[in-house]
Amino acid sequence: xxxxxxxxxxxxxxxxxxxxxxxxxxxxxxxxxxxxxxxxxxxxxxxxxxxxxxxxxxxxxxxxxxxxxxxxxxxxxxxxxxxxxxxxxxxxxxxxxxxxxxxxxxxxxxxxxxxxxxxxxxxxxxxxxxxxxxxxxxxxxxxxxxxxxxxxxxxxxxxxxxxxxxxxxxxxxxxxxxxxxxxxxxxxxxxxxxxxxxxxxxxxxxxxxxxxxxxxxxxxxxxxxxxxxxxxxxxxxxxxxxxxxxxxxxxxxxxxxxxxxxxxxxxxxxxxxxxxxxxxxxxxxxxxxxxxxxxxxxxxxxxxxxxxxxxxxxxxxxxxxxxxxxxxxxxxxxxxxxxxxxxxx
Numbered sequence: 001x002x003x004x005x006x007x008x009x010x011x012x013x014x015x016x017x018x019x020x021x022x023x024x025x026x027x028x029x030x031x032x033x034x035x036x037x038x039x040x041x042x043x044x045x046x047x048x049x050x051x052x053x054x055x056x057x058x059x060x061x062x063x064x065x066x067x068x069x070x071x072x073x074x075x076x077x078x079x080x081x082x083x084x085x086x087x088x089x090x091x092x093x094x095x096x097x098x099x100x101x102x103x104x105x106x107x108x109x110x111x112x113x114x115x116x117x118x119x120x121x122x123x124x125x126x127x128x129x130x131x132x133x134x135x136x137x138x139x140x141x142x143x144x145x146x147x148x149x150x151x152x153x154x155x156x157x158x159x160x161x162x163x164x165x166x167x168x169x170x171x172x173x174x175x176x177x178x179x180x181x182x183x184x185x186x187x188x189x190x191x192x193x194x195x196x197x198x199x200x201x202x203x204x205x206x207x208x209x210x211x212x213x214x215x216x217x218x219x220x221x222x223x224x225x226x227x228x229x230x231x232x233x234x235x236x237x238x239x240x241x242x243x244x245x246x247x248x249x250x251x252x253x254x255x256x257x258x259x260x261x262x263x264x265x266x267x268x269x270x271x272x273x274x275x276x277x278x279x280x281x282x283x284x285x286x287x288x289x290x291x292x293x294x295x296x297x298x299x300x301x302x303x304x305x306x307x308x309x310x311x312x313x314x315x316x317x318x319x320x321x322x323x324x325x326x327x328x329x330x331x332x333x334x335x336x337x338x339x340x341x342x343x344x345x
Contacts, residue, residue, distance in 0.1 A: 003313060013016065014251055015073060015283075015284065015285035015314075016033035016182065016282075016284070017283075018066070018069070018070065018073075018133075019070065019283050019286055019287035019288075019314060020286075021067060021282050021311070022066040022067065022070055022287065022291070023062070023068065023272065023275075023276055023287045023294075024045060024064055024276065024284075025059060025063050025066060025290055025291040026063055026272070026290070026291060026294050026307060027192065027269055027272055027273055027276075027290070027294065028059050028271050029056070029059035029060050029062075029063045029303075030294050031269055032052065032055055032056045033056040033059065033060055034244065034248045035240075035241070035244050035245070035265065035266065035269070036052055036056075036240060036244065037053060037056045037244075038051050038243060038244045038247050038248070039210055039239065039240035039241060039242065039243035039244035039247075040052050041243075042242055042243075043236060043239045043240055043243075044236070044240075050120040050222050052337045059109075059112070060303065061107070063185070063303065064103075064107060064302075064306065067303075067306040067307065067309075067310050068100055068306070070310045070313075070314065071096055071099075071100055071306065071309055071310050072100075074096075074310065074313035074314055075093045075096055075313065075319060077320075078092065078093050078313060078316060078317060078319050079093060081320045082318035083319075084133065084316050084320050085133060088130075088133045088316070089316065091129060092126055092129055092130060092312065092313060092316065093247075093313075095122055095125065095126050096126060096309050096312075096313060098122055098315055099119065099122055099123055099126065099305055099306065099309045100303075100306070100309075102115055102118060102119040102122070103119060103302035103303075103305050103306055105207065106129060106302035111302065116300040117120065117158055117161070117162070117300065119299060119300060119302065119305050120154055120155075120157065120158045120298075120299040120300040121154075121155065121158055121306070122212060122305075123154060123299035123301055123304065123305040123309055124151045124152075124155045124158075124289060125151070125306075125307075126151075126308070126309050126312050126313075127147045127148070127151035127154065127299075127308045127311070128147070128148055128151035128152070128310045129312075130144070130147050130311075130312030130313070130315055130316050131143075131144045131145065131146070131147030131148030131149075131151060131312070131315075132144070132148060133316060133319070134147070134315045134316055134318070134319045136319075137319045139282070139285060139318065139319070140201075140288075140315050141320050142196060142200035142289070143285060143288050143311075143315045143318070144287050144315065145193075145196055146193045146196055146197055146289065146292050146293070147292055147308070147312055148217070149189050149190070149192055149193040149196070149297075150189075150190065150193055150292060150295060150297040150308065151308075152189055153186045153189040153190050153193070153297035154297050154299040154308070156182050156183075156185055156186040156189070157183075157186050157297065157298055157299075157300065158300070159179075159182050159191065160179050160182045160183045160186065160252070162253050163175055163176075163178055163179040163182065164176065164179040169181055170216070172195075178251065179252050180252050180253065180254060180255055181255065183252055183253070183254040183255075184255045184256070184257055185256035185331065186254070186297065186328050187254045187257045187260060187261045187264070188257065189297070190264055190296070190297045191257075191260055193265065193292075193293075193297070193323055194264055194267055194268060194293070196209060197271050197275070197289060197293055198213045198214075198216070198217060198269065198271060200289075201213040201271065201274050201275060201278065202214070204278050204280065204281060205278070205280065208264070208277050208279070209274075209278060212274045212277060213271065213274050216267065216270035216271050216273070217267060217270075217271075217273050219266070219270055220263055220266040220270050221263065222269035223241060223245075223266040224245065224259060224262050224266065226238050226241055227241035227242050227244075227245045227246075227262060228262070229260060236325060244265075245262040245265050245266070246258075246262055248262075248265045248296075249261035249264070249265060250261045253284060264296070268293040268294060268296060269294065270294075271293055272289070272290035272291075272293045272294050273290075275287075275289045275290045275293070276290055282318060282321065284314050284315075284317060284318035285315075285318045287311075287314060288310075288311045288312075288314045288315040288318060289311075290313035290316075291308070291310055292306045292307070292311040292312075292315075295307040295308035295311065
């Protein structure tokens with residue numbers, strides 16, 4: 001039997017601060033760039049719009065730099081992580097480099113249709129492979145399920161995009177209806193992923209987990225209600241949200257789930273923030289969960305593709321990390337007596 005060398009053991013504790021910092025910047029970039037900036041045009045003054053655009057651009061460029069650094073660091077660690085299947089980690093490392101190569105031109109110019117579709121498909125495959133691999137381990141099972149769901153959601157969005165484009169070219173109502181059907185399925189899968197994240201967070205602890213996760217869902221509902229509320233004289237916040245949330249939900253609109261699609265925008269941001277407030281969990285696990293939620297299952301967007309790629313890689317490393325494994329085991333042993341005591345009382 002081959003003995004495992006000390007150098008082959010995977011330890012990702014050195015990256016904990018970088019992962020948390022990247023997730024915090026991603027939350028700020030998503031909030032400013034997706035929720036605030038699109039709706040501020042035509043509502044706020046030109047000075048405020050310019051300031052918001054400057055902040056949004058700065059956060060976006062900073063996030064790109066952090067994500068590329070994380071992907072490169074994860075690729076190095078995965079190359080020597082012997083506890084991960086060699087075919088899976090080899091494929092993820094190779095394809096992750098392709099994701100970075102496809103997403104890099106978006107820093108200076110808007111991607112064309114073909115590179116955007118290729119980026120979405122490749123990122124979805126990375127997330128799907130990683131999700132299938134890490135779902136087998138208890139400490140990363142929830143992250144694996146979320147990655148797999150978002151991967152299928154990303155592939156469905158590619159089908160929606162292509163079907164919708166063909167329907168407009170041919171002026172076909174039937175194809176447009178098919179596109180809306182696929183969009184509905186994509187929103188449903190993303191909703192399940194968000195609920196899975198909320199359920200997992202709710203079982204981590206009573207205050208930081210359950211109460212904050214429920215509070216995030218409630219706050220996201222209130223934000224969506226403000227955006228959807230009809231008013232003759234809406235406030236500034238309502239006017240901004242009324243433009244931003246539907247635009248972030250994507251087109252074409254799904255059947256019956258348009259409000260849920262808008263609700264998922266603030267819900268994913270807030271749940272990602274709650275994930276970072278779980279001190280008992282390994283940073284690689286909670287950061288991977290946060291980055292996956294922020295990717296929104298729309299991987300034709302370069303930033304989203306980088307987010308899910310980083311989440312997929314670091315979820316695989318968290319699965320193979322000794323500290324993550326022991327932290328999960330100790331946490332489960334602490335929760336078991338508490339559950340038994342509640343049952344007895």
